[in-house]
Amino acid sequence: MAQRELLSGLPVDWQKLKTMYYYMVLSRKLDERMWILNRQGKASFVISCQGQEGAQVGVALAMDPSVDWITPYYRDLAVVLVFGMTPREVMLGFLAKRDDPSSGGRQMPAHYGHRAKHIMTGSSPVTTQVAHAAGLALTMKLRGLPGIAASFLGEGSTSQGEFHESLNFAAVHKLPLIVVVENNGYAISVPQIHQMAVVNVADKASGYGIPGVVVQGSDPLAVYEATMAARERALRGEGPTLIEAKTYRYTPHSSDDDDKTYRSRGELMREKADDPIVVFRNWLMTQKQWDDQQENTLLKKVREVVDDATDYAEQAPYPDPSTLMDHVYYSPRA
Amino acid sequence: MAKVKLTPELLKEIYYYMALSRALDDRMWILNRQGRAPVVYSANGHEATQVGAAMALNRGEDWIVPYYRDLAMVIAYGETPREVMLHLLGRADDPNSGGRQMPAHWGLKRRHIMTTGSVVATQDVHAAGLALASKVLKDGRVSLASFGEGSTSQGEFHEALNFASVHKLPVIFLNENNGYAISVPARKQMAIMDVAARAQGYGIPGVIVDGNDPIKVYEVTQEAAERARRGEGPTLIEAKTYRFVPHSSDDDDRAYRSREEVAEWKKRDPVITFEKRLIDEKVMTQDELKAMQQRIKDEVNDATDFAEKAPLPDPSTLGRYVYAE
Amino acid sequence: MAVMSYLEAIRETLRQELRRDSRIIIYGEDVGVRGGVFRVTEGLQKEFGEDRVIDSPLAEAAIVGTAIGAAINGLRPIPEIQFADFIFPAINQIVEEAARIRYRSNGEFGVPLVIRAPFGGGVHGALYHSQSVEAFFAHVPGLKVVIPGTPYDAKGLLASAVEDEDPVLYFEHKAAYRSLKGEVPEERYLIPIGKADLKRSGKDVSIITYGLMVSYALKAAETLEKEGISVEILDLRSIRPLDVEMILDTARKTGKVLVVHEDNLTGGVGGEISALIAEHALFDLDAPIRRLAGPDVPAMPYSPPLEHAFMITSDKITEAARDLAKF
């Protein structure tokens, strides 16, 4: 039985909070395994969620994957796991195997997509997905569907014209949309100060006449709460919300990047002190909801899941080269 | 640049350009309805905004990147009535494009008027680029892009403001908000009342000004230019105004605007109210006014005759200026 | 003479140009502190300062659009698009503006700017980090498109692009960056835009190609030489304007032409070359013109077998040229 308490005005379902923690740890460990496989030469590319799990899990768990849609970006491993993509599926995509549900091995890793799980396929040019999410939301509004759409992006992407065009469009038409900016302070090497002349991305909301909310990404509960409010507003037909989660990424931009050229190690260590996983675990422990034994059990289970996903994907077949020309145009699925 | 005092001469000059623009505009419509000019885009109603802004700049030195409605701005900036008419009629000597572009696609290098295309909001980024060069070259110039409120929905508007604010570029973004993007009213264009509110998202000043009052536009533009020259970055100015005519000679605005609304705005016609003000405040006498109006009429007649007699481009020049020559 | 990689040749040319002409500025995403994601601009911000090597916001339309304004106001901008695949948000500024400005202003305004972008595949870059986009731009009068195939050409073409009064798209093959090395003179030199280069003389088959494919074709030619097949290789270097004369010369010489490019087959540069030869050198042709090009799928897939199936290799060139020689 889930225990219910009241925490800063929010009714808390402890089982849900443990689920939150599980997904944070799972995505972290899966991510770490990917780096290992990359450095072993088994995978040519990794792009990480590490450091942003709190923001991602907070948003995703406040949504309803049965009716809502998401357009994630390449850092959203934790988001897609919560939305139902399995670790095996993630690894199949990572190793570019035939049964990769995102693209059958066609796209780079972390370009998630899963129709059945309401994850819209994404590309590499940033910010296109925000317009897509507005389109998904437009359909929901026009057809009276019950869900909302959420789009995820980094703060660098807010410089793109499509960010502006999408928010403007969604605001004018009061679309059920949440735009989540995972602000980790860097667009690859470019710090936020060279990206925009404002401190908060959320300040941009006023230019569209919509709410802009700043939350601490290392606090999944705060993110969860803000998302719940935004989702309810969207469902009431009051239009979109811009949520800015302040986060940090612990890895370089990707396995092709070397962040030592643009971030100091001191800065990284300071930021790591606010690791969402550590902070959240400590909090659960102070709330007497978590202990070392539970932690060890969880880590063992996660390790098993990650090993299983790795082995499964490593042994899975590659796509057949004869399928190169498939799916350029429509063909009825077998 | 020290603040220029609003001398009677300056006020008269402002009026002169506003009235000249209106007269040219009227003539262009006549030529269109006579079948002599294929299409007309008007400044009609926007004259105060355009002339006020132009006069506040270092004309011919600072860059302007106008849009198709900026007839009054470009003539205040030094494009002559003859040149305007050569452009309208697609003549060989049209200095804007040699008869290549549609009318109202301004561009006059001699006066630092940047060439413009038809796709809206591209000019916002160009103005930021001109200002980037000024910042690097330290040439003391300011750039001004003008645009309608409809084009603020374009991504390039956002990219330009963001870029310019990050790099504190000497640029002024002048929005001539007339409430309609062709037929689409502003409320269907944006979920906010004022374009100026967007400035907050870029950490720059957003100023709202009465676009039918050339003096107020002059003052805020001058302030924005000074801020830009001090290296403090861009300003977004929103001039609230109205166009009295359809979007173009191909448009019929009765489909989307009530005649009452148009009549209501016409009570505040900037040319008429400013003329009255100059007389009331004794800047000009009735005789002076009449003389100026006669001069304008003569200039418009001369420009029309000149352009109609001017040669059309030689078809053999079709392939020229694809690359540098 | 120093031996340099293709990437170093580009970097050193940028450095030389920045030193030579104070009007030149470089900007784009990550070009400053990070020195570019491929490290092409490494060290340039340190040497020339933040005013001349600028980290721009992540907005391609703004990068190109502001470069247009800056060019008109007296600078010589060299904007970088981080990957050619990301050039499309800027296509409005490149095609509708940069390419048309001179023409639409009757020659009054010109846009001297060089847009650099890494392109091409075979590096596990998948659909959005592998594209060849040259044909889109080669179609547009007002633009020039150059693609060097050697470090030497990379330098001479870049210097010419910088001097050009018109917008030049300068595409750099990612797989060439570190794999191609060659001698590059220290002094500045210009390779005229629009002039192709005969990289190898032969009599049985002509291969017309550009970019990374030049080195693949040279390798194929060596293999075929051992089989007694003599291959001529024409490196176009410029995709627009094309060196029509040299294309026709080599077609007339061997009568058998193989055009190779990594870009998709349909509507690619190969089609234009084939048409030119068919129009002007029909009576010298001894075999159908053959095109070896990227298949008509939207872009290069990631998974190794699929990527290999897409990518043109030296083996595929060898096979195609051999077939043609035997025809």
Add this chain to the structure above:
Amino acid sequence: MAEVVLMPQLGESVTEGTIGQWLKKVGDEVEKYESLLEVMTDKVNAEVPAPVGGIVSKILVEEGQTVEVGTPICEIAGAEEEVESGTSSLQEGSQARPSSESKPSPAATGTEQVQQATRGGESETSEQGDSLRGRYSPAVRRLASENHINPDTITGTGAKGRVTRQDILKAVSEHRQGASEETRSVSAEPQAQPTKPSASAPSVSAAEMPVLQGAPAVIDPEDEIVPLASVRKVIAERMVRSKTTVPHAWLMMEVDVSGLVALRDRVKDEFKAKEGVSLTYVPFMLRAVVQALKAVPEMNVQWNGDSIVMKKRINIGMASATDRGLVVPVIKNADEKSIVGLAKASQDLVRRARTGRLTMDDLTGGTFTVDNTGAIGTVLTYPIINAPEVGIITMESIVKRPVVVQDMVAIRSMMNICISFDHRAVDGAEAGKFVRLVKENLEAIGPSTSIY
């Protein structure tokens, strides 16, 4: 069983890596996923984890060394138990692709399939009928027609028996040999029927080359009849075409080349010793012409019916007499060559022309022609334009003549230069300007002019 560890590819475009540090030594035990070494590339520096567990048995690349991606760098012996203990199907999978699973070699993926998949991207030249005999390419048709050869009589060496261009060219040269043998036999038997050779000429020739039809020759019994060699026919056809279709205009100027003569006299011995070729007046003339063509690009054009083609390159044809007839080999990109380069290029071409070693490439692509008629002693020539070029210039004999210099009679070395030009494409003004520039360029040469 030892596992070979390969240098991984750390980043797009990276082709090599440098071993920074081995974190394990030979004999050390290493766990799967444990860091094994540090690799530095110019994109990233990274720790590389072990692909399997076991004992490091060999280190193949030392610290500080740089090797290509895919190079074996160490071996790990006694791979840990779990690798061996999978289910049989798993084991099959892992053994089929040991350590570089993510990068199968082309061979591993099956060339057949790959070809299948890429076929859509190639034009399909091999999809032809069974035999290609009797189907001729445009080049074969043209060459056969020009040389009056029936391609049906030639054995094709191409795919499916196709007659190739090379087959035709081979037949042409054989045919030519045959023709010269025939000549000898005719001359050996003057009494043979005089009309026989002309009757044996292919009937198609009259229709195809009307230009050769002129007033019929009067043949007396003692006359010798020599059938036309194909080269002669080509020359004849071109000359007739040029002379009948191109409105030739002509003009001449005289040039005082005393300075040039003095210069050549001064340096020719040294030049010969140093460069290995003789220094003639030709390269100076070539350079003077090239410089003039640059200044008057209207002369470096080709007539194209309804347009004029402005040639970008300056390729100079040099009319040369050989025992097989007149040929015009071409110095390509003559504007990029110095006097020395021109001297070498021209003498190389002349030598190869005389020994019959010119290639097709040598004979095509000219944009303007220079004819050294002076070599045979002329002082005035009216050359025929090598159409579609629009001009041909001659250099005549250099002779010492008394001329008036500053109102005094002096003995100077004088040379005439004559030009024929296509009056459709150029007018006298340009041609005159051009010739004057050639003259000025030549006269500017003095004893101390540099030839390098």
